[in-house]
Amino acid sequence: MASSQAITRLLQQLLKRSYRQNQAIDKYQFKFLKKLQSASTAEDEIQLFDEYSQQLENTPYTIEEKLSEGKLVARQSQVQLRQIESLSEAVKNKIGEMQNAPEPYTIAEHHSSLSALIKIYQHAVIELNKSCSPSEVDTKADISFINDELQLLILELDVGQDFVKKLEKVRIDISNDPDPFQLPQYCLQIINIIIDSTREERRTSRHFLYTLNDSLTQFYLNFAQTLKLSEEDFEKQKETNKLIQEGADKLQENSQHQTLEELQSSISDYVSNVKAAMALQEEQQEEKFRTKFQSMVRQIKELQNETQSYQKTLKQQNKQLHIDFLTKIPNRAAWSERLKTEVTRYKRYKTPLNLAVIDIDNFKSINDRFGHLAGDKVLNVIAQTLQKSIRNADYIARYGGEEFALLLPEISPTQTELALNKLRDRIKSIPFQFKQEHLSITISVGFSAFTPSDESDDAFERADTALYQAKRQGKDQVLQLTKNEKKVER
Known part of the structure; x- marks a missing residue:
């Protein structure tokens, strides 16, 4: 028991350090710890650990990829900053210190490195603002830069196929409109398209899950009904067997007082009755099970078709997420x-x-x-x-x-x-x-x-x-x- 408590305390500390890496896992681990503390046997604990392991296996682990991508972006940003000739030596020296510093290893170190890079950007922006007066600002160049960035952003957005044409129209409008006061309106249109696309994807997923749940529920009810019918048929079988047994007992009792001809006739009638009863019961059971089985097979096929359709949709969406919208090559x-x-x-x-x-x-x-x-x-x-x-x-x-x-x-x-x-x-x-x-x-x-x-x-x-x-x-x-x-x- 003491060892179980020690393991629980150790898990609490380990889970605390992995917090905020995946929202679903964070919600699950609270339930896990609560169940673990109330587990009364070693078998219960093993089952909980297996369940948690399965949960982790089904959750994609993208931290390494994101950290690697963030590190690459940070390096490129440092290089681009050093290309700005008008920056002071102090800012350039800070950039040089960042480039020569040891590569971050922990997530906290990555966060600290990015925070330092953001501060350098802030200093650079302040210096650039001080170095140019309003009269020197090239408004046209600013608008062109924002237009370029906004169009690049649109090309990198991953939305549903129904919303791609809407985004393309906005992008063309931006490229043809030099009025800077229209940019906020275009940004608002882009945000609305993204929201609508997200809602549509969520609605589609929710509809599939509801349909799947209904199909599984109906399948369960039909299966339960089949079991119930089996129990009823079993009871009827018992009654038939009882009647057959009673007929046999009566036949045995009467055989002592009957002639050979009467006994043969009684046996013949008894066998005919038994055959008729068994044939009727078998026919009724066969018809019931045939009907239920066909219904269950039909539902299984419908469920399979729905699942395959949703899997196909997911594959298409995943493929779209990895294709560049403009060039149609991988992104x-x-x-x-x-x-x-x-x-x-x-x-x-x-x-x-x-x-x-x-x-x-x-x-x-x-x-x-x-x-x-x-x-x-x-x-x-x-x-x-x-x-x-x-x-x-x-x-x-x-x-x-x-x-x-x-x-x-x-x-x-x-x-x-x-x-x-x-x-x-x-x-x-x-x-x-x-x-x-x-x-x-x-x-x-x-x-x-x-x-x-x-x-x-x-x-x-x-x-x-x-x-x-x-x-x-x-x-x-x-x-x-x-x-x-x-x-x-x-």
Whole structure:
């Protein structure tokens, strides 16, 4: 008993430290602890532990993925901040300290690191506001920046298929409307669409659960009724057997006073009556069970069809969540999952794995000169060209904005460079035309090969740095950065 109390106290402390990681688990663990404290036998405790283990197995664990993604975003933010030339040395030094600091391990350390980064952003905003007077603010540039960010946000939103066209209409309206006072109205429209999509998804899920519950309830009632009928038939069988036994006793009693002919006649009548009674009972039972069985089979099939339909809907929704709305290729969420899989395979089988980051050169000037719809067309055409030009084993995704990420497994860095240069030449040869003007659009590419000690973000950071070098050295080129090469300060 003492050991059970000690285990309970230990569990309370452990569960307290895992609090606020999953709302469903948090609600469940209170019930679990309450049941555990009131458990009277070791078997009850084991059953509770098994139930809790099953609950944990059915709950996705996404903390590692989120922390890794947050760490990568934080690093990119630090690099982007250091590119702002007008920032003071004090702010730049703080950014440098963050970049040189040990990587956070615990969730608290991650939170502290992000808080420090937010404070640096606050200082940067204050300095930038002080460094420019109202007369120097380029209102047009501000509006263009907000429009760009808002449109990118729309493209990254995951909503139901019925609401995609509504979002696309809002996005087109934003790109064609220079009035800054309309931006809040557009934001409100986007929020309403997101809310409506969420409500529709929730309504669909609730409807399925209600239907499933009704089907299961009806199935249970029919099964209970079948059991009841079986009991009734059993009682009738007992009555029939009793009548048969009484007939046999009477036949035995009368046989002592009957002649042989009378006894034969009595036995014949008795056998005929028994056969008739058994045939009638068997026919009634068969008809009842046939009817009930057919009903139960029909309900099981209906339940199975409903479940399969809902599973199909869930698969379609999951697929939509991993496809970029504009380019129709995998998005950043899908990239994170595939990257994790490929890194695991690389570490297990030791086969080569290369990671490339691709960026469209001078993309902002295309939006500025020809409009955002032209920019969307460029993104779409380049994404589809890249998708069709890679091997089946390769994997490409839209990482954000005009940037793409590409995995190239099972080839050497030399082969990777050749393949990436072919992609670059193919993109360069696409004949774009906007407003009677012919354009040749280029891409810059940075890549790096994984090493055994690498984590996924290490290789990505090297590839991103190589991309920056390619941009700085004139664009329209492919550059590699190995683990031992010195990183260029941005």
